[in-house]
Amino acid sequence: MKTKSTKLLLNATYLLLLISIIRVITGATDLTSVGTASAALLLSVPIVLAGLGGLFSERAGVVNIGLEGMMILGAWAGGFVGSKHGPWLGLIAGVVFGAVGALLHAIATISFGVDHVVSGVAINIIAAGLVRYLSTLLYKGGSWPGPSQSPDVKGISLNGLPVLSGGHFFGWQSPDLLTPIAEKHWFLISDFIGIIRGITGDLSYVTLVAVLFIPLSFFILWKTSFGLRLRSAGEAPVAAESLGVNVYAMKYAGVLISGGLAGLGGGFLAIVAANHYQENQVAGRGYIGLAALLFGNYRPGGILAGAALFGFADALQLRDAASIRALILLIATVLAYLVYRDLKRGKMLSAAISAVMAVGSVWFYFAVQELPGQLVSMTPYIATLLVMALASQRLRMPAADGMPYRRGGLR
Amino acid sequence: MKQLSPQKIALALAAPLAAAVVSIVVSSIAVLASHKSPIDAYKTMWDFGTQIGSLMEVLNTATPYYIAAIAIAVTFRAGLFNIGVEGQLRLGALFSAYIGAMFTLPPVLHVLAVFIVAMTIGGLWASIAAYLKVKRGVNEVISTIMLNSLAVGVTSFLFAKYFAVIIEGQNNLSTKELPKSAWFPDLVPMLTKLGVPKQPGGHVNGMLIIALALGVVFWFVVNRTRFGFELRASGANPIAARVSGVNSKRMTFIALVISGAIAGLSGLPAVLGETHSYNMGFRSGIGFSAIAVALLGRNSAGGMAFSALLFGFLEVSSRALELIDIAPETYVIMQGSILLSSVIAYEVVRRFKLTLQSKELAMAVSA
Numbered sequence: 001m002k003t004k005s006t007k008l009l010l011n012a013t014y015l016l017l018l019i020s021i022i023r024v025i026t027g028a029t030d031l032t033s034v035g036t037a038s039a040a041l042l043l044s045v046p047i048v049l050a051g052l053g054g055l056f057s058e059r060a061g062v063v064n065i066g067l068e069g070m071m072i073l074g075a076w077a078g079g080f081v082g083s084k085h086g087p088w089l090g091l092i093a094g095v096v097f098g099a100v101g102a103l104l105h106a107i108a109t110i111s112f113g114v115d116h117v118v119s120g121v122a123i124n125i126i127a128a129g130l131v132r133y134l135s136t137l138l139y140k141g142g143s144w145p146g147p148s149q150s151p152d153v154k155g156i157s158l159n160g161l162p163v164l165s166g167g168h169f170f171g172w173q174s175p176d177l178l179t180p181i182a183e184k185h186w187f188l189i190s191d192f193i194g195i196i197r198g199i200t201g202d203l204s205y206v207t208l209v210a211v212l213f214i215p216l217s218f219f220i221l222w223k224t225s226f227g228l229r230l231r232s233a234g235e236a237p238v239a240a241e242s243l244g245v246n247v248y249a250m251k252y253a254g255v256l257i258s259g260g261l262a263g264l265g266g267g268f269l270a271i272v273a274a275n276h277y278q279e280n281q282v283a284g285r286g287y288i289g290l291a292a293l294l295f296g297n298y299r300p301g302g303i304l305a306g307a308a309l310f311g312f313a314d315a316l317q318l319r320d321a322a323s324i325r326a327l328i329l330l331i332a333t334v335l336a337y338l339v340y341r342d343l344k345r346g347k348m349l350s351a352a353i354s355a356v357m358a359v360g361s362v363w364f365y366f367a368v369q370e371l372p373g374q375l376v377s378m379t380p381y382i383a384t385l386l387v388m389a390l391a392s393q394r395l396r397m398p399a400a401d402g403m404p405y406r407r408g409g410l411r
Numbered sequence: 412m413k414q415l416s417p418q419k420i421a422l423a424l425a426a427p428l429a430a431a432v433v434s435i436v437v438s439s440i441a442v443l444a445s446h447k448s449p450i451d452a453y454k455t456m457w458d459f460g461t462q463i464g465s466l467m468e469v470l471n472t473a474t475p476y477y478i479a480a481i482a483i484a485v486t487f488r489a490g491l492f493n494i495g496v497e498g499q500l501r502l503g504a505l506f507s508a509y510i511g512a513m514f515t516l517p518p519v520l521h522v523l524a525v526f527i528v529a530m531t532i533g534g535l536w537a538s539i540a541a542y543l544k545v546k547r548g549v550n551e552v553i554s555t556i557m558l559n560s561l562a563v564g565v566t567s568f569l570f571a572k573y574f575a576v577i578i579e580g581q582n583n584l585s586t587k588e589l590p591k592s593a594w595f596p597d598l599v600p601m602l603t604k605l606g607v608p609k610q611p612g613g614h615v616n617g618m619l620i621i622a623l624a625l626g627v628v629f630w631f632v633v634n635r636t637r638f639g640f641e642l643r644a645s646g647a648n649p650i651a652a653r654v655s656g657v658n659s660k661r662m663t664f665i666a667l668v669i670s671g672a673i674a675g676l677s678g679l680p681a682v683l684g685e686t687h688s689y690n691m692g693f694r695s696g697i698g699f700s701a702i703a704v705a706l707l708g709r710n711s712a713g714g715m716a717f718s719a720l721l722f723g724f725l726e727v728s729s730r731a732l733e734l735i736d737i738a739p740e741t742y743v744i745m746q747g748s749i750l751l752s753s754v755i756a757y758e759v760v761r762r763f764k765l766t767l768q769s770k771e772l773a774m775a776v777s778a
Contacts, residue, residue, distance in 0.1 A: 065552060112758045117492055118553060118706055122751050125703050129743030135446055136738045287556045294550070350546075351763065374568035381560040384553070392548040393417070 018333060028326035032191040034182050036315050036323070037198020041295035042273055043318075044311025045210045046071070049265030050289020051296065051303035052217050053258040057102075058298060059221060060254025061234035062109055063402040065120030068286025069127030070101040070259045074266025076131040079150030079277020080138065082270065087156045091206065091267045098263015099256050101127055106255040110248060113404040124286075132279065148279035153271050160201035167361045176201070204272045213261070217299045230254050236396035237405045247405060263284060284381070291384045295391045298398065302309075306387065315382040321376045325365065331386070338390075426760045430753035437748035438741065447737050455735055460728025464610040467599075471620055471680070473723035475500075477622045478677035479551035479701030480719060481629050482670045484710035486551075488633055489666035490646030491544075496674040497698025498562025499536050503529035504678030505566045505586075508689035509574045511682075512587040521592040525683060526676065533675020534668045536562065545660045551667065559698070570689065585690035595683040609657025618680035623716075625673070630712035642666060676697070703750045709757065722746055 023031045030036050050067050057064035074094035082090020101123055108119040136147045160176075168174065178201070182194035221227035232240035232249040232258060241247050269285070270277040288310050295309075296302020316323040335358035342351035439449035459465055479496045486493040507529040516524055540558055543549035575584040598615035631637040644652040645659035652659050677697060682689060704722055708715030728744035 108751065108755050108758075112755045113762065114754050114758045118754060119751075121492070121494065121552075121702055122706060122747075124752055125699060126747035126751060129740075129747045130700075133441070133738065133740045133744050136740045140738075235775070284556060284560055287553055291553050291557075294553070372568055372572065374564045378561050378564040381557040381564075385549075385557045385561075386548045388553060388557075389543055389547045392543075392550070395548070 009027055016192060016195075016203075017188065018330065020188045022326055022329050022333075023191060024187060026322075026326040026329065026376075028320070028323040029185060030316070030320040030323045031063050031326055032194045034179060034194050034198045034201070035401075036312075036319055038202060039315035040308065040311040041199045041203075041207065042311075043314040044307040045207050046265040046269050046273065046285050047289045047292050047307035047310050048099070048304060049261045049268065050286050051209055052213055052300065053098075053261035053291040054290050054293040055217060055221070055298060055300065055303060056230070056254045056261065057258035058293065058401050059234045059398055060230050060251045061237060061398060061400045061403065061405065062251055062255050063116035063120065064102075064104070064105065064255065064258050065117050065287075065290070066101060066105045066123035066127075067120075067258070067262045067289055068282060068284065069124035070098040070262035071132055071266035071269070071282045071286045071289075072127040073097040073101045074263030075270040075277050075281050076134065076150075076266075077263070077408075078267030078270040079153060080134075082267070083151040083154035083276065087153055087271045090153055090271050091264060094261045094263045094267020094270070096263065098259040098266060099262070100259070101263070102255050102259020105259070109253070109404070110251045113382060114404065115404075116402050135279070142152050150270070150277035150358075152276050155275060156204050156206060156272060157208045158202045158204055177298040206268055210264070210268065214304050221300075226253075227230065231398070233405075234400055237400055237403075241407065248407065251368055251405070262289070265289070288380065288384055294395060295387050295394055297391075309387060309390075310380050310383055314380045317376050317379040321371050321373070324376050324379055325368070325371055327379070328361050328365045330367065332358050335361065345377055413770045422760060422764060426753065426756040429756040429759075430749055433752035433756075434748035437752075438745045441741055441744045442737060445737060447601040447735065451735060452732060452737055452741070455731050456725075456728040459471070459563075459731030460724055463608065464613045465727050467610060467613045467615050468727045469720060469723040471614070471616045471723075472726055473719040474616055474619045474622045475677045475680045475697050476701050476704045476722055477716060477719040478618075478625060478680075479674055479698055480704040480708060480715045481625055481712075482673035482677065483702055483707075484715060485631065485642075485670045485673065486666050487705065487710045488639075488646055489642045489662055490649070491612075491663060491666055492552050493540070493555055493667060493670045493674070494552055494678070494702065495537060495562075496559045496696075496701055497696070498555070498559035499671045499674035500676075500678035500698055501566050501693070501695075502536050503533040503675030504560050504693060505570060505574065505689045506532045507679060508586045508589065511593050512589050512688070515590045515592055518592045520638060521590070522595060522683065525589075525593055525679065529679055530672035530673035531675070534672035537667050537671020537674070538664075541671075544667065545664050574689070583685075583690050583692065585688045587688065589683070589687045593683060594687055595679075597684070608747065612669045616680045616684040618684050621676070622680075625676070626712040626716060655713050661714040677701070700746075703746060707753055715746055721749075741776060 019031060021094075023029065050071060053067055053070070054064055064080040072095050077097035078090040078094040080090075081093035097406065103125050104126075105119055108114040108122075109116050119127075132148075133151075139147050176197075178193050178197035182190050182197050184190050221231060229240065229245045230250045230253060232243075232245055232255070233247045237247045240250075252411070259363070264284060269281050274281065292303050292306030292310060295306035296304070313327070316327060335354050339351050339358060342354060433469075439764060442449040442452045460469070482496050482499075484495055507525045510528045511525040512519070514524075515521065536558065537555075540549075540551050540554040543554050544551045570586070571584070574586050576587050578585055592742060595617040598617050598619065599609070599613065603609055633642065641652070641657045642662055642665075644655070645657050645662040649659045652662075663754050678693075681694060686692075700722060704715055704718045707718035725742040729739045729745075732739050732741060
């Protein structure tokens with residue numbers, strides 16, 4: 001009998017083995033390099049934060065499509081305040097701006113009962129318009145790079161694990177033992193070490209905080225009475241109300257926390273992942289965070305898995321087009337597994353569709369020697385679609401998610 | 412029962428009025444923030460926006476908005492939300508410009524052929540989201556957003572690599588120009604006959620006629636046909652719809668594909684009526700503005716026509732703000748505040764009506 005955690009470990013090992021094999025076959029060494037793993041972590045963080053934001057909101061029963069807009073507000077505020085008053089205040093401003101966007105969403109959906117998706121989409125449109133307006137107003141003339149970009153923000157210092165990954169503490173620069181092993185390209189070993197070195201070295205302190213938010217969210221939502229009340233507002237608000245829970249307050253809390261986290265994710269994009277705000281910087285990451293939430297079946301650990309996947313796809317896309325070509329082979333393998341699974345279950349049509357797609361991917365791999373940039377940049381979005389297609393059917397969303405609620409059971 | 416009492420009229424007007432007041436207050440604050448007088452700003456916008464040349468521009472701006480908003484409303488009526496109009500219209504525009512320039516047909520037929528190309532491409536692209544929704548349970552909001560990003564990649568790839576030709580003397584990449592038979596006629600000659608004075612450089616995109624016709628067809632099909640009823644039923648209550656014999660999965664699929672096809676058309680005012688090709692400067696953002704137009708117009712044919720014109724008017728007239736040193740982007744604040752406050756106001760009025768009705772009912776019962 002397998003327990004849940006050994007099964008997880010086993011699956012992770014299979015995945016690593018598969019990636020190692022593909023790395024050796026294709027020679028795309030960037031697939032598991034230190035740089036890729038490091039970039040993947042960096043790019044996962046905003047998605048994790050957006051996903052956790054979605055978690056708090058949807059667990060309280062409010063669908064939050066507006067995450068994207070809240071991230072946009074956070075990114076803009078991060079760039080604006082960060083360039084004037086330093087990165088930490090910039091991040092705080094990001095949180096505040098995200099929460100202001102969330103407050104609008106909360107007022108519309110909770111107090112006035114507007115359809116959640118309608119309000120969320122409206123907030124996304126408004127946020128994008130508002131920051132464009134503010135940018136033209138504030139970044140006009142003078143030495144600004146243009147109305148679509150903020151001045152540079154000072155960076156936040158990096159650190160890593162001592163001894164293994166070259167961290168520095170109180171003026172002592174420790175050695176970096178893992179990098180040489182990662183660069184040897186030994187089968188499986190270097191792949192594993194490369195990933196470990198990538199996610200334990202040269203970290204921003206903000207990354208560390210964001211990663212800690214994952215267990216913290218789990219603790220708050222599942223181990224505190226506040227969390228229980230918040231979740232009860234998303235599962236059975238009327239029953240919660242009858243037990244004396246202030247459902248409105250819980251929903252407001254969930255949505256505001258959601259906006260704060262999304263705003264932090266936006267601020268992270270502007271301050272840590274880049275060094276200034278730029279128009280279209282968020283580029284759908286709020287929606288991808290939502291996809292990570294769904295992929296993770298409304299649980300913090302699942303969100304991390306989903307975000308890591310998208311972060312990995314995004315990192316490869318930014319670093320190296322050749323690795324994306326290798327990724328196509330990976331997709332073909334996953335599709336082949338699906339064919340096997342569907343055949344076993346007797347789903348002929350679905351097996352046939354997967355088989356056609358698998359053959360198509362293999363053909364594509366051999367036919368295209370070099371992927372053009374426009375197509376490479378699509379990788380995270382394709383990954384999102386594929387993952388959603390695979391994961392959507394076993395979802396168990398909070399029972400009253402997205403339903404308007406009114407005290408006393410009024411409509 | 413359908414009498415027009417003063418109370419009913421007041422209720423019907425309450426929401427738009429409240430929304431207008433809120434948005435004027437918010438926009439005034441935005442203008443004040445740049446140390447300018449809001450009254451000057453509104454006066455400048457009104458004076459510029461009501462000139463005949465500007466009004467023509469308003470119509471040209473509103474036309475694609477209206478078509479795209481109808482595409483969104485089709486899904487809305489079916490309880491869905493197609494946010495992918497932007498991608499569908501971009502792909503539709505690219506392919507219709509490219510394929511349309513490959514052949515020559517008699518004038519009307521050629522335009523029709525281009526229409527069919529645009530609708531097919533838009534519908535096919537939307538069918539990916541429809542398939543994922545119906546077969547794999549993928550939320551259509553997320554999938555259409557992802558498909559938007561994919562559409563941007565696919566169009567820029569196809570355009571740069573295969574479809575674009577270099578035009579002599581121009582720095583701009585563009586597809587081959589469409590033959591004259593595929594050009595959509597301009598309405599200015601007709602308007603001149605009707606006594607509208609000619610404007611220097613003014614034109615009125617003929618696709619306006621198509622947009623209006625589409626609005627009428629939309630109203631008729633949704634409100635007056637069995638198909639429209641099934642569409643609305645599967646949106647309003649999927650379980651009840653299924654019990655009464657409506658295949659709500661099928662309706663979902665059809666609604667998304669039809670929506671995509673209409674979205675494909677909304678790229679054509681630019682291609683057939685203005686540039687006669689697809690070029691690098693193809694306007695982006697129509698699909699997103701159209702979401703706001705559809706929401707503001709409550710997904711009704713008349714409401715969306717009004718809000719498309721309103722959005723067009725704000726966009727065109729705000730250009731004059733530059734003359735008095737106010738950022739023209741102020742219009743996005745106006746559009747945004749109108750959108751959010753009207754969405755809230757409609758909900759408040761709906762609730763108020765419900766309370767009123769239940770009170771009346773209680774009175775009738777006790778009397």
